[in-house]
Structures are given as structure tokens and as C-alpha cells.
Amino acid sequence: MQISYEHRLIERFQRGDHKAMELLVDHYIDGLLRFVIRIVGSREDAEDVVQDALIKSFERAYQFRGTPSSFGAWLYSIARSTALDRRRQLRFPFAQMTLIDDISAPVQPDSNLHALLWSAFERMSEDDQTVLFLCDAENMSHADVGIIMERSTAAISSQLYRARRRLRDEMARVKEVTPWIA
């Protein structure tokens, strides 16, 4: 969603336009669920978190003066902190959480490459996973990911660069110790 259009929707929301809120929810809700489910590990928890994050976001949207950031980055940022709080309550480390429930279901079960990538990805740090997921999988700009992760744009670019290298190295390592992956 273009930032100018998004800002117009926020202004309409601030004036009390319900349809603007619906359009924003529809645009972000699927991506938010995919993002949060990686952090909390189960669909049920992720749905609770997304719902709470949406309410918090719209409650605070009256103060939103977005330029130059996007409402989406702001929304993801709130969802991330809500999800991390939930995960702390559940007391599971990130790596364990990513192995359970819906998210371990492979998109292409017969693909060795897919399995190799998932195995390597699950061994990476939470920050590396988040930056790879948001930048490369969800195509977010480095600036928006910086807002979500509370870092500078340059720091995100640098972390993404290193995360891709670590992912490649990890894939090579997993391939060496996993004979069933041809």
C-alpha cells in the first residue's frame, strides 16, 4: 500500500470513518498473522496477539502522524512487541517455538531445498529470522523494518547482509550433517 494512500486512510479513520479502518485491517491482517505466528508458535496464540495488536494500534492511531514512516511498520512494531510479551508469558525460547504447530508445515513437502532452508532458518537468531522474513519474504523496505525492530535503516541493511551469509553458511553446514538431503 502506498504511504500517501495509507496516510489518507489514517486521516479518514481519525475523522471517524469506519470503512478506512476496515480497509487497513484487510490490507495487513494476513501478513500480520504470518509474522506473529513465527514468534508465538501457534495459530491460536497468534490470532489473539494480532487482535490485541490491531486494537492497540487503532487506539493509538489518533496520535499517528506517520510521515515518512508507514502505518504498516507501526502496526507490525506493535504486533511484534505484543507477540514477544506473549512468548515471554509462554516461556518458550524462539528456536523451540518455531518447530511447533502450523508454521512447521512445509509449503513444498517434497523439496529438499525447502527442507534444508527451513532447517537452517530455524537455527538462526530471532533478529536474523525477523529481518530475513520481513525484508526478503514480505518485501518490506529496510526503513520500515528499522521502525519495527527499533534500529536505523543502515543497521537493518547491514544485518540483512550478514543474515543472508549466515543462512547460506548454515545451509551448507546442515547439508553436510544431513545425508538425506541430496
Next chain:
Amino acid sequence: MDCMMVKQLIGPMSDAQLTQELDDAVTLHCLTCPQCSQELHTQKTMRTLVHNHLVDQSLVVTDTYRSRCMRRLNDRFPHFHGTASVSANQTQYQLPIQLEES
């Protein structure tokens, strides 16, 4: 442009975040530098891999869940109901009395 500088630009380049001028300069360097060329290839390959394999596009919210979210938002912002698109008949939200014009 030396390898050190190019390495800092390869990441943003693979995300199409460089100006045309910088993009051209990195490309030119990579044509004659096998190491940087390999690094650029790695960054692009990993980006494509992650994009193609880590997003399960079939993972979407259900209509029931979406409705539940909208209901909770409607409850939280009840003053919005006057402009709700779920209403087929907007007139039902009009004030029951006519306000006097000042």
C-alpha cells in the same frame, strides 16, 4: 570503487535500494572482481530462496476470525458505527430528532 565499499553496497543493491549511479558502479566493479561478483550472487540467491520458500501464502485469516476482529474493533470504537460499511441502510443511524440550525 574498491571491494570494501562495494561489499557495503551489495546488500542494498540486491534489494534494489541503490541509485542508478551507484548500482552501475557496483555492477561495473563486479564485472572485473570475481569475489564481489560471487558475493552479489549469494545475496541475490538467498533473497530469492527466502522469498520463495519462507512465506506460506496459503496461511491467511479465516472469514470467521476477520469478523471477530472487526466486531471487537467496532465494540472498541462504537462512535464509528455511523459510517460503518457493514450497514446497508445508512439512514438507520440518523439522529431521531432534527437539530436546530444555529
